[in-house]
Amino acid sequence: MNATLFPELTTSVIDAMKDAANPRLREIMTVLVRHLHDVIRETRLTEGEWAAAIEFLTATGGICSSTRQEFILLSDTLGVSMLVDAVNHDGGEAVTPSTVFGPFYSGEQDELPAGASILKRPEAGEPTLVSGLILDDSGTPIEGALIEVWQTAPCGLYDVQDHEQPDGHLRGSFRSAADGSYSFETVLPVSYPIPDDGPVGKMLRALGRHPNRPAHIHFMISAPGYRRLVTHIFVAGDDYLASDAVFGVKPDLIVHPTAHEDGMAIAYDFRLAGA
């Protein structure tokens, strides 16, 4: 196909931005315009297809609310979130890998004592004790790190998606102890579909893709002097580990729950990079 179709148009658009006060904005927009124009040249996009694309983006914005972030889902399902993560977090082998933040963080929760449950109502899921250490990249314990966790209920929905659940159900904030330890009680996470009743779900179906994510617990760990870690732990053996709808699985984040006195136990140590 004609890769040089109307090249002066691309040059004109890029030249029009030459006085942008912010050089970084100019750089990003220059590359964006170049690639966007090339998509149109390479595919010889029809007017109907472009109209459909605009309709899709309009619908994506239209469904967004304080509890529904369709653009994050779009970014996640196209692998964009994981790529942004990859270019920003080359922590090396000594630190815990990061993964997608996702659309379901709902702000910092009240701090709970070590070992407390994050359930605000009983659930039928397998009781699970999650525990481990917060360490630096040389293995030294970090005291006072803020550990924020969130996960779905066994029905596969987060509290913010499900009015039946109490606010803050299956969410909690903890502080690591002097020896770096943390622990909390929860239920074994389950695999769940990302919200697929909107434009992103329609896109996934059109592309022959499923919307499911393997079972996981979200973690965000912050401590002064360290880079904030946004990650998950994934449960070994899940059917969707190899086909996560948002491409978030990394082998080092897979855990093997073991039988515990009253249910299951997950042990996982996190290693943070220096700031």
Ligand SMILES: [Fe+2]
């Ligand atoms: Fe999640």
